[in-house]
Amino acid sequence: GAVVSQHPSRVICKSGTSVKIECRSLDFQATTMFWYRQFPKQSLMLMATSNEGSKATYEQGVEKDKFLINHASLTLSTLTVTSAHPEDSSFYICSAAHTRKAFFGQGTRLTVV
Amino acid sequence: AQKITQTQPGMFVQEKEAVTLDCTYDTSDPSYGLFWYKQPSSGEMIFLIYQGSYDQQNATEGRYSLNFQKARKSANLVISASQLGDSAMYFCAMRGTIQGAQKLVFGQGTRLTINP
Numbered sequence: 001g002a003v004v005s006q007h008p009s010r011v012i013c014k015s016g017t018s019v020k021i022e023c024r025s026l027d028f029q030a031t032t033m034f035w036y037r038q039f040p041k042q043s044l045m046l047m048a049t050s051n052e053g054s055k056a057t058y059e060q061g062v063e064k065d066k067f068l069i070n071h072a073s074l075t076l077s078t079l080t081v082t083s084a085h086p087e088d089s090s091f092y093i094c095s096a097a098h099t100r101k102a103f104f105g106q107g108t109r110l111t112v113v
Numbered sequence: 114a115q116k117i118t119q120t121q122p123g124m125f126v127q128e129k130e131a132v133t134l135d136c137t138y139d140t141s142d143p144s145y146g147l148f149w150y151k152q153p154s155s156g157e158m159i160f161l162i163y164q165g166s167y168d169q170q171n172a173t174e175g176r177y178s179l180n181f182q183k184a185r186k187s188a189n190l191v192i193s194a195s196q197l198g199d200s201a202m203y204f205c206a207m208r209g210t211i212q213g214a215q216k217l218v219f220g221q222g223t224r225l226t227i228n229p
Binding site for chain 1: 204
């Protein structure tokens with residue numbers, strides 16, 4: 001299947017700092033990528049749709065200014081958690097669609113201390 | 114709105130037995146896709162199988178098969194000859210074509226445990 005690479009896999013940051021997470025499609029171009037959040041023992045919840053060359057589309061209840069998304073090329077989308085707080089600690093995972101299927105990155109476990 | 118329901122929070126199966134994980138869905142889209150993913154403790158989402166709503170045959174991928182019953186709106190995952198490595202969370206997901214094309218809606222997940 002297609003490969004989606006996400007980096008970093010784990011990050012610990014201090015409260016008030018910003019963290020950038022990268023999502024790359026390695027062997028295909030993705031005009032659209034998706035960012036999900038997953039709390040422990042829960043399902044994945046879509047946060048936003050990242051569109052190459054245009055603004056991201058955020059789901060209801062997701063703060064645009066806190067979760068900045070940039071999709072500057074056909075193979076890279078970034079999610080920046082700004083002014084992170086302990087409640088932002090979670091598992092973040094991206095996906096991209098290819099040939100009718102959706103493939104996921106490895107995920108990023110964010111811990112804000 | 115699209116909705117996926119997985120009614121089995123946990124399943125325990127003996128190694129080498131077959132297991133069926135249930136998934137029902139609801140959508141008003143005329144065309145849609147159904148997915149199953151495996152999520153081990155590492156967190157990665159591993160694609161297992163895909164079924165398009167207009168596909169004539171049920172999807173199969175190795176030991177995985179999807180029992181697609183369109184009239185009942187169910188898309189159960191069948192794992193044959195289960196292995197210890199199959200122990201993980203399993204998520205059913207759906208993608209529509211009209212309501213938010215391409216984005217996936219996930220079920221609550223089923224934790225599968227394979228006993229030796």
